[in-house]
Amino acid sequence: MQSQYSLKKRLIIYISVFSIALGCLLIFSAYRIALEEINEVLDAQMQNLAERVAAHDPEPVQSQFDPSKHYHEEDLFVDVWAYANQDHKTHDLDLLIHPVHKAGFYTHKTAQDIWHTYVLPLEHYQVQVSQQQSTRQRLALELASSMFIPYLLFMPFVIWGLSWIISRSLQPLDDFKAELAQRDSDELSAIQLSDYPVEIVPTITEMNHLFERISHSQQEQRQFIADAAHELRTPITALNLQMKILLKQFPEDHDLQNLSKGLIRIQHLVSQLLNLAKQDASILNVETKQQFLLNQVAANCVEQLIHLAMQKEIDLGMERQEDVLLNSQESAVHSIIFNLIDNAIKYTPNQGVINVSVFEQDGFAMVQVEDSGPGIAPELHEQILKRFYRIHHHLEMGSGLGLSIVDKATERLGGSISFSRSESLGGLQVNVQLPLVKQI
Numbered sequence: 001m002q003s004q005y006s007l008k009k010r011l012i013i014y015i016s017v018f019s020i021a022l023g024c025l026l027i028f029s030a031y032r033i034a035l036e037e038i039n040e041v042l043d044a045q046m047q048n049l050a051e052r053v054a055a056h057d058p059e060p061v062q063s064q065f066d067p068s069k070h071y072h073e074e075d076l077f078v079d080v081w082a083y084a085n086q087d088h089k090t091h092d093l094d095l096l097i098h099p100v101h102k103a104g105f106y107t108h109k110t111a112q113d114i115w116h117t118y119v120l121p122l123e124h125y126q127v128q129v130s131q132q133q134s135t136r137q138r139l140a141l142e143l144a145s146s147m148f149i150p151y152l153l154f155m156p157f158v159i160w161g162l163s164w165i166i167s168r169s170l171q172p173l174d175d176f177k178a179e180l181a182q183r184d185s186d187e188l189s190a191i192q193l194s195d196y197p198v199e200i201v202p203t204i205t206e207m208n209h210l211f212e213r214i215s216h217s218q219q220e221q222r223q224f225i226a227d228a229a230h231e232l233r234t235p236i237t238a239l240n241l242q243m244k245i246l247l248k249q250f251p252e253d254h255d256l257q258n259l260s261k262g263l264i265r266i267q268h269l270v271s272q273l274l275n276l277a278k279q280d281a282s283i284l285n286v287e288t289k290q291q292f293l294l295n296q297v298a299a300n301c302v303e304q305l306i307h308l309a310m311q312k313e314i315d316l317g318m319e320r321q322e323d324v325l326l327n328s329q330e331s332a333v334h335s336i337i338f339n340l341i342d343n344a345i346k347y348t349p350n351q352g353v354i355n356v357s358v359f360e361q362d363g364f365a366m367v368q369v370e371d372s373g374p375g376i377a378p379e380l381h382e383q384i385l386k387r388f389y390r391i392h393h394h395l396e397m398g399s400g401l402g403l404s405i406v407d408k409a410t411e412r413l414g415g416s417i418s419f420s421r422s423e424s425l426g427g428l429q430v431n432v433q434l435p436l437v438k439q440i
Helices: 007-054 133-169 171-182 201-249 254-284 294-311 330-347 402-412
Strands: 077-082 104-109 114-121 125-132 290-293 315-321 325-328 353-361 364-371 416-421 428-435
Touching: 007 077, 007 114, 007 125, 007 133, 114 133, 125 133, 133 171, 201 254, 290 294, 290 330, 294 315, 294 330, 294 353, 294 364, 325 330, 325 428, 330 353, 330 364, 330 402, 330 428, 402 416, 402 428
Parallel strands: 315 353
Antiparallel strands: 077 125, 104 114, 114 125, 290 325, 353 364, 364 428, 416 428
16 A cells, blocks of 8 residues: 655655755856856966066076975966977976977876966977966866855755745645535535635535535435335324224234334334434525524423323423523424433333423523433443434334434534433433523
């Protein structure tokens, strides 16, 4: 598997290496240019000096070269020798060039160095002015280095500036990542193209198309569940009616009783699927908000479910009831409280107790439902919010969708849900926190 890399770091490294290579190229170019300029200036100086010596009827002169001494660009070696005296001794330090017929510059090598010499032949004499080639090269290198040192000193600041520019240029990628990280799983709206540079617009456009396809697919799935549940509702209701008639005729038939329980469970599952489909659809089609009293909605839910509680001889009632005004979606709040009470009835044993409370706390509206049932271990509190997750499969005919519906509706209303152990009843306590009406 290929390891990932940072585009920002790679750009900084590449630009730094390129800048260093460019600096080396600059110093080499500066060295070559400086050497050509030095050669031109010093050649003119050597030629002028040779002509001046020749114009003053020179006497034979032989220069002395000291290999241990460091010479500079102004140090020139002048030699004047007669053609008649060609028996001069040649040795390693001899700078003299054999007689030439044409004035000009010549290069020759000795044991110590390479020499650049201007030779001016006269009728009886030969004048020559010599200079070390290494002297010129050192001078050119010094000039090039003096040009490169500022470049070298400013290089860290240049690299820092380039790093800052690269970071600023790549900031839209970080912004894009942050925008995606802030979205939840249901947020599939298109990303605004005007906030990003044209280089990443094609990628964002394709991602918007992907969001659109995912949203369309999810909508089809939701619609399928809603349609299927709706179509199943009528025949299941008819079967339930027929089953009640059969049970009246054969009340002792255990097979019919088991079949009746199965039909009731299917009817409950279809009802919960329809409710869940409505909650999912409400994410896209937001219901109009209105003001209502939360305690009245809770009381209505208790009245609607009191008959189920009476079948198990459960004491269901309002423990604490305050007038709490909400500006929200009443049907969604009704679904939250209804499912919480219905879930509590299922898992509370016969002759148990269920208390429902509505009150204000810390600037929020609170709905609290607690029961005397077996409760739920704290490590399972996150699991029970998942769809079709059930703990006590053998106790009741629940579908595992009730708390998932509550969680979905609570999140959509901007609230939160939490679980704990009821101190008064010993069972599960569910706390739903909803935002209050803002007072003007």
